[in-house]
Amino acid sequence: MRVEHFLEASARRHPDKTAIVAGGERVSFSALDARASRLAAWLQGRGVARGDRVVIFADNAIEAVVSLFATLKAGGVFSLVNPSTKADKLAFILGNCRPAALITQGRIAAVAADAAEQAGFSGARLVAGDPGGLPGATSYEDALAGPGGPVGFAGIAPDLAMLVYTSGSTGFPKGVMMTHANVVAASTSITTYLESAPDDIVLCALPISFDYGLYQVLMSMQVGATVVLEKSFAFPQAILNRVAEERVTGLPLVPTMAALLLRMRDLDPGACPTLRYISNTAAALPPAHICRLGELFPTARLFSMYGLTECKRCTWLPPTELARRPGSVGIPIPGTEGWIVDEDGRRLGPGETGELVIRGPHVMAGYWENPEATAKALRPGPYPWERVLHTGDLFTADEEGFLYFVARKDDIIKTRGEKVSPKEVENVLYALPGIREAAVIGVPDEVLGQALKAIVALDPGSTLNALDIRAHCSRHLEDFMVPRFVAFVDALPKTDTGKISRREAAELDLSADSGRAA
Amino acid sequence: MIDDIETGIRGFIEENFLFRSDGGELARDASLLEAGLIDSMGVLELVAFLEDRFGLKVADADMTPENLDSIAALTAFVAGRTAASVAA
Numbered sequence: 001m002r003v004e005h006f007l008e009a010s011a012r013r014h015p016d017k018t019a020i021v022a023g024g025e026r027v028s029f030s031a032l033d034a035r036a037s038r039l040a041a042w043l044q045g046r047g048v049a050r051g052d053r054v055v056i057f058a059d060n061a062i063e064a065v066v067s068l069f070a071t072l073k074a075g076g077v078f079s080l081v082n083p084s085t086k087a088d089k090l091a092f093i094l095g096n097c098r099p100a101a102l103i104t105q106g107r108i109a110a111v112a113a114d115a116a117e118q119a120g121f122s123g124a125r126l127v128a129g130d131p132g133g134l135p136g137a138t139s140y141e142d143a144l145a146g147p148g149g150p151v152g153f154a155g156i157a158p159d160l161a162m163l164v165y166t167s168g169s170t171g172f173p174k175g176v177m178m179t180h181a182n183v184v185a186a187s188t189s190i191t192t193y194l195e196s197a198p199d200d201i202v203l204c205a206l207p208i209s210f211d212y213g214l215y216q217v218l219m220s221m222q223v224g225a226t227v228v229l230e231k232s233f234a235f236p237q238a239i240l241n242r243v244a245e246e247r248v249t250g251l252p253l254v255p256t257m258a259a260l261l262l263r264m265r266d267l268d269p270g271a272c273p274t275l276r277y278i279s280n281t282a283a284a285l286p287p288a289h290i291c292r293l294g295e296l297f298p299t300a301r302l303f304s305m306y307g308l309t310e311c312k313r314c315t316w317l318p319p320t321e322l323a324r325r326p327g328s329v330g331i332p333i334p335g336t337e338g339w340i341v342d343e344d345g346r347r348l349g350p351g352e353t354g355e356l357v358i359r360g361p362h363v364m365a366g367y368w369e370n371p372e373a374t375a376k377a378l379r380p381g382p383y384p385w386e387r388v389l390h391t392g393d394l395f396t397a398d399e400e401g402f403l404y405f406v407a408r409k410d411d412i413i414k415t416r417g418e419k420v421s422p423k424e425v426e427n428v429l430y431a432l433p434g435i436r437e438a439a440v441i442g443v444p445d446e447v448l449g450q451a452l453k454a455i456v457a458l459d460p461g462s463t464l465n466a467l468d469i470r471a472h473c474s475r476h477l478e479d480f481m482v483p484r485f486v487a488f489v490d491a492l493p494k495t496d497t498g499k500i501s502r503r504e505a506a507e508l509d510l511s512a513d514s515g516r517a518a
Numbered sequence: 519m520i521d522d523i524e525t526g527i528r529g530f531i532e533e534n535f536l537f538r539s540d541g542g543e544l545a546r547d548a549s550l551l552e553a554g555l556i557d558s559m560g561v562l563e564l565v566a567f568l569e570d571r572f573g574l575k576v577a578d579a580d581m582t583p584e585n586l587d588s589i590a591a592l593t594a595f596v597a598g599r600t601a602a603s604v605a606a
Binding site for chain 1: 534552554556558559560561562577578579580581583586587588602
């Protein structure tokens with residue numbers, strides 16, 4: 001089975017049922033499938049062939065969903081890129097995966113144009129909305145109005161389906177390669193334990209460029225459920241209004257969204273009686289938040305989960321276990337297994353801390369054109385023909401095998417549910433004249449989980465202030481990577497080899513309580 | 519008085535959020551979310567500012583894009599609230 005078969009099968013089973021609700025539009029399974037087929041024909045007409053990449057730079061819109069299924073139907077490999085990505089990084093991605101087509105939307109077409117020029121991109125260009133910002137682009141409407149026609153054989157399940165760019169500790173994003181078989185396995189496993197059904201209505205305010213958001217769409221297309229796409233969780237009341245209007249049954253959250261809901265002052269318990277489940281991933285919820293969510297949403301079962309892009313999802317905690325082990329992220333998802341190893345790869349027992357290793361059909365095929373990083377993450381497994389995923393996350397397990405997250409092995413910071421490489425932010429800081437040294441650390445934050453803090457030492461005579469530095473970062477980094485706080489020091493602590501030590505910088509910062517300068 | 523409200527709101531937004539934009543004047547009715555100026559944390563900061571500066575109580579039900587997502591919407595929201603409290 002391939003991923004586009006999710007949509008095609010649901011369109012045959014219930015053609016008139018609503019598949020997606022977004023931006024005031026409702027589209028049925030049959031209409032979504034028909035649009036994807038027409039756009040696939042357009043892509044093929046523009047030279048997109050089996051195995052070619054298509055970069056989709058867009059927010060949560062129906063056009064983005066049509067585009068990803070169109071890419072798969074044309075035999076291509078899609079990569080959804082966060083709409084707040086800046087031109088430099090988009091250019092890196094275009095240069096890295098060399099797509100045959102670039103699809104975007106009017107609002108951010110100018111960023112796409114800048115990136116396309118930097119990367120020397122020469123493939124097909126498509127813009128949903130006003131195509132004026134991207135020279136040479138066809139409008140989405142014109143592409144759909146084209147002659148259409150059969151798209152032919154798309155490929156088989158072991159083919160690559162998507163690239164998901166994720167932060168790497170080197171500061172450069174890595175493209176996680178997921179085959180159709182990987183995606184189908186992950187989606188089938190997750191919908192099994194969530195007990196997803198055609199009568200589910202899932203509200204997704206997570207960006208679909210984030211795999212947790214993307215899978216809300218893919219899983220709903222697989223089971224024939226409806227997805228309500230929202231562009232932001234910034235107004236939690238607006239989200240709850242949508243839950244009521246659309247009779248939403250499933251609400252996927254990250255801890256920041258849960259914290260925003262719990263900050264609301266006049267939310268009545270039981271205000272969302274249609275909710276069947278709430279899911280959480282990215283980081284464990286504080287037990288107090290779990291308890292309060294249970295009070296506010298008594299009809300909803302809460303699924304605590306953990307995962308990483310490299311295998312989509314690692315573990316889930318059956319809701320019946322939540323009261324007994326609120327701090328656990330559970331057990332490996334159905335059809336997969338996991339264990340904990342020490343530095344030498346020996347399996348550890350209950351209570352011992354080591355790296356979590358994951359084995360199953362959902363484990364990625366590797367990082368795109370990055371054999372070194374692939375060799376670190378994917379290592380030999382129990383059978384000679386397979387590789388297992390070394391997650392880079394330290395875990396411990398209890399006597400019954402339930403897993404508890406301890407820490408990352410590297411310096412990756414999790415903020416607002418997203419992974420941030422401090423190195424990537426530091427690289428941008430160093431590009432600002434006046435900054436001599438910089439370290440980026442995570443500081444605890446009630447809403448964000450961790451907030452980014454830049455600790456910088458300036459060149460003598462530099463008059464840079466915190467706002468200058470944040471403004472510079474926001475011109476070059478996605479929103480969630482912009483440091484929330486900036487602190488100034490005379491010099492940063494170094495290791496014996498002269499490298500700046502983030503760990504020591506964080507310790508000094510804590511003891512100095514150097515304040516919230518921004 | 520409405521001008522004062524708008525000036526105050528614009529000043530706060532320019533000082534705290536406009537660093538995210540590419541520069542240029544922010545249109546009265548431009549969506550702050552769409553322009554990438556505010557996110558969920560920005561909304562919380564904005565509400566704290568409104569409560570502090572204008573002495574309002576912003577209820578959950580008021581925290582919608584219709585009330586808070588542009589300078590024009592914010593101005594109308596604050597003007598409506600302050601007028602209501604004066605009338606009462």
